[in-house]
Amino acid sequence: MGSVLSTLEHPIVQAPMGGGPGTPALGAAVCEAGGLGFLAAGYRTPDDVRSELAELRQLTERPFGLNLFVPGPPASDRDALGRYAGALASEAERYGVELGEPRHDDDHWGAKLALAREERVPVVSFTFGCPDRAEIAALREAGCEVWVTVTGVDEAMAAADAGADALVVQGVEAGGHRGSHDAAAPADVGLLALLQLVGASTDLPLVATGGIATGRGVAAVLAAGAAAAQLGTAFMLTPEAATSPAHRDAMRGRGPTAVTHAFTGRPARGIENRFMREHEHEAPLAYPEVHNLTAPLRAAARERGDADAFHLWAGQAYPLALELPAGELVRRLADEARGALRQAAAPRGAQDPKDSQVP
Amino acid sequence: MGSVLSTLEHPIVQAPMGGGPGTPALGAAVCEAGGLGFLAAGYRTPDDVRSELAELRQLTERPFGLNLFVPGPPASDRDALGRYAGALASEAERYGVELGEPRHDDDHWGAKLALAREERVPVVSFTFGCPDRAEIAALREAGCEVWVTVTGVDEAMAAADAGADALVVQGVEAGGHRGSHDAAAPADVGLLALLQLVGASTDLPLVATGGIATGRGVAAVLAAGAAAAQLGTAFMLTPEAATSPAHRDAMRGRGPTAVTHAFTGRPARGIENRFMREHEHEAPLAYPEVHNLTAPLRAAARERGDADAFHLWAGQAYPLALELPAGELVRRLADEARGALRQAAAPRGAQDPKDSQVP
Numbered sequence: 001m002g003s004v005l006s007t008l009e010h011p012i013v014q015a016p017m018g019g020g021p022g023t024p025a026l027g028a029a030v031c032e033a034g035g036l037g038f039l040a041a042g043y044r045t046p047d048d049v050r051s052e053l054a055e056l057r058q059l060t061e062r063p064f065g066l067n068l069f070v071p072g073p074p075a076s077d078r079d080a081l082g083r084y085a086g087a088l089a090s091e092a093e094r095y096g097v098e099l100g101e102p103r104h105d106d107d108h109w110g111a112k113l114a115l116a117r118e119e120r121v122p123v124v125s126f127t128f129g130c131p132d133r134a135e136i137a138a139l140r141e142a143g144c145e146v147w148v149t150v151t152g153v154d155e156a157m158a159a160a161d162a163g164a165d166a167l168v169v170q171g172v173e174a175g176g177h178r179g180s181h182d183a184a185a186p187a188d189v190g191l192l193a194l195l196q197l198v199g200a201s202t203d204l205p206l207v208a209t210g211g212i213a214t215g216r217g218v219a220a221v222l223a224a225g226a227a228a229a230q231l232g233t234a235f236m237l238t239p240e241a242a243t244s245p246a247h248r249d250a251m252r253g254r255g256p257t258a259v260t261h262a263f264t265g266r267p268a269r270g271i272e273n274r275f276m277r278e279h280e281h282e283a284p285l286a287y288p289e290v291h292n293l294t295a296p297l298r299a300a301a302r303e304r305g306d307a308d309a310f311h312l313w314a315g316q317a318y319p320l321a322l323e324l325p326a327g328e329l330v331r332r333l334a335d336e337a338r339g340a341l342r343q344a345a346a347p348r349g350a351q352d353p354k355d356s357q358v359p
Numbered sequence: 360m361g362s363v364l365s366t367l368e369h370p371i372v373q374a375p376m377g378g379g380p381g382t383p384a385l386g387a388a389v390c391e392a393g394g395l396g397f398l399a400a401g402y403r404t405p406d407d408v409r410s411e412l413a414e415l416r417q418l419t420e421r422p423f424g425l426n427l428f429v430p431g432p433p434a435s436d437r438d439a440l441g442r443y444a445g446a447l448a449s450e451a452e453r454y455g456v457e458l459g460e461p462r463h464d465d466d467h468w469g470a471k472l473a474l475a476r477e478e479r480v481p482v483v484s485f486t487f488g489c490p491d492r493a494e495i496a497a498l499r500e501a502g503c504e505v506w507v508t509v510t511g512v513d514e515a516m517a518a519a520d521a522g523a524d525a526l527v528v529q530g531v532e533a534g535g536h537r538g539s540h541d542a543a544a545p546a547d548v549g550l551l552a553l554l555q556l557v558g559a560s561t562d563l564p565l566v567a568t569g570g571i572a573t574g575r576g577v578a579a580v581l582a583a584g585a586a587a588a589q590l591g592t593a594f595m596l597t598p599e600a601a602t603s604p605a606h607r608d609a610m611r612g613r614g615p616t617a618v619t620h621a622f623t624g625r626p627a628r629g630i631e632n633r634f635m636r637e638h639e640h641e642a643p644l645a646y647p648e649v650h651n652l653t654a655p656l657r658a659a660a661r662e663r664g665d666a667d668a669f670h671l672w673a674g675q676a677y678p679l680a681l682e683l684p685a686g687e688l689v690r691r692l693a694d695e696a697r698g699a700l701r702q703a704a705a706p707r708g709a710q711d712p713k714d715s716q717v718p
Contacts, residue, residue: 008707009707011707171549171551172531172547172549173548173549173551173552188531189532189570189675190530190531190532190549190550190551190569190570190675191549191551191552192530192532192549192550192551192569192570192571192576192579192580193532193550193569193570193571193572193576193674193675193676194675195575195579196570196571196572196573196575196576196676196679197675197676197678197679199575200573200679210549210551210552211548211549211551211552211555212551212552212555213552213555214555214559216554216555216558216582216583216584217551217552217555217583219582219583219703220551220554220579220580220582220583221551221579222582222703223575223578223579223581223582223699223700223703224575224576224578224579224699225575225699315552316548316549316552316553316556317552317555317556319556320555320556320559338704340582340583340584341582341700341703341704342704344578344581344582344700344704345697345700345701345703345704348367348368348370
């Protein structure tokens with residue numbers, strides 16, 4: 001098992017959740033409760049990431065993780081971006097903002113890799129692709145453990161070949177961006193099927209993520225062979241998360257989720273809203289160009305508390321998210337998972353899953 | 360727990376698999392090995408179902424199940440059916456057949472319900488909808504246990520209200536038809552998320568299905584609170600299954616699966632092939648009209664061993680299906696599941712999921 005995973009008191013990892021909910025306070029609370037907290041480097045400047053690392057380290061001395069987005073090529077179809085900007089003109093007017101510049105960027109890839117090495121971040125995870133062998137080797141040499149997010153067996157094999165220490169196995173249930181290495185072909189495999197498929201293909205430790213919201217969910221992925229469960233949406237209603245009020249309100253409803261690339265140009269799962277319904281068909285697959293284009297619009301809608309026009313990232317099990325302090329949630333999930341596993345492992349006849357006292 | 364579920368030696372149920380793979384030999388082998396075998400009433404005449412029940416009962420005295428399709432309304436858009444028939448004309452020519460009559464039927468609903476009662480079938484399960492309270496009550500009075508397939512919380516609540524004894528919880532990973540009660544809005548929730556959501560909404564015993572192919576997969580759904588795991592695709596390469604040679608060959612490949620309504624007019628998951636790619640966009644949602652329309656075409660392609668033009672139903676974990684006798688498979692899955700649960704339930708530190716000897 002990965003060295004950091006084997007030191008955890010509880011096999012529970014907090015998903016990074018870039019662009020909002022993830023905070024140093026949340027990461028530290030998870031670490032202090034015996035899980036593994038994460039910071040999200042995506043969308044932030046290297047200086048901001050450096051400040052957040054310092055802030056987290058003020059709050060906990062335990063190991064933690066930092067997630068980086070792997071950059072892709074610039075959009076090949078600038079005309080499509082122009083057309084999408086045209087289609088969003090009335091939205092911009094409605095929310096009283098100018099659309100952003102649909103520019104490409106690499107999210108400060110080199111600087112963030114250097115920062116992770118320099119800061120000897122205990123776990124550095126990657127989404128949207130796999131760093132190359134040299135980049136992974138340099139991180140490991142600096143004392144970082146390297147995790148790569150995968151959504152299919154091919155991606156898992158590529159990450160293993162490149163030298164990853166562990167794989168974050170992301171099922172289609174997951175909230176937020178699909179971690180698929182090719183945004184144009186996002187995998188749609190359910191977590192439990194994917195864990196079995198990837199587990200049959202590699203001996204690397206697996207961190208399971210996607211739709212895990214309860215102790216029973218944690219127990220399930222451990223039984224399926226994962227070394228730990230990673231939960232994002234489940235932490236979004238904790239007081240430590242920076243989830244916006246309108247987003248919290250939407251999560252108290254029961255609307256369906258769907259995968260959309262209308263907000264950022266890359267497929268991501270959120271609670272369905274008007275913007276997704278009206279613009280999905282005309283949005284190009286161009287990340288981060290579309291992200292940069294729609295950012296002012298989404299910020300304005302969020303500030304107004306208007307859940308119709310910003311991204312309400314949430315996994316399929318979001319109705320089960322609890323409004324509890326993050327540390328309490330970690331301990332509760334771990335207790336419930338242990339109980340569920342003990343119960344399921346009891347000889348048949350000695351158990352009845354529905355009648356017992358396990359929560 | 361449902362009375363039949365509590366009598367099983369192993370918490371393993373064979374999915375019915377109408378239209379081919381399911382056979383009395385397969386059902387009986389699963390029952391004799393300590394699981395619960397199933398027959399599929401769908402697409403068959405009541406007389407054929409009666410013969411299969413007799414055949415199964417010759418082979419085993421243990422409890423078993425029979426699955427019925429709940430009929431829906433006739434297609435409202437006959438023109439769309441006409442257009443689809445036109446679009447398939449060249450396929451018909453290619454395979455040297457006449458297309459079938461796109462007629463509606465209720466799959467002998469009343470006669471099959473009567474047969475199930477008369478034969479006192481131990482478990483009668485339903486797909487595509489929920490029987491009404493009176494139909495369920497009549498079955499229970501006759502000594503049948505009633506299971507209803509659900510793909511979302513609303514369907515689970517409706518089935519519980521109608522008096523179901525247990526719920527078959529079908530994740531998006533599942534092969535074959537989506538069991539969603541509204542074919543026009545098939546749920547896309549992953550099994551693990553769905554088990555947690557449904558488990559939080561009802562105390563009925565849950566039978567988990569969708570993408571379960573290994574003992575670890577069985578262990579996972581038990582840990583998630585299911586009373587049993589139901590596997591279909593995992594049994595399709597057994598010698599007892601009537602899976603066609605071309606279908607078996609396709610399952611030895613690694614092609615992706617997708618959900619399609621091009622073959623039957625109702626969403627179903629299969630290994631992607633030419634027919635799906637070429638006709639998905641023009642197929643109406645009209646079941647069983649489209650099923651009846653394409654049936655001769657699919658039969659001809661299957662007989663020729665041409666996997667391009669018939670339905671290759673398979674769940675997302677199909678690459679893990681084993682070519683073993685069904686009884687051996689049941690025992691192996693159960694052993695592996697027990698091992699996985701024991702291991703996951705062991706105190707942390709005393710275990711390492713990736714290094715142990717559990718298969």
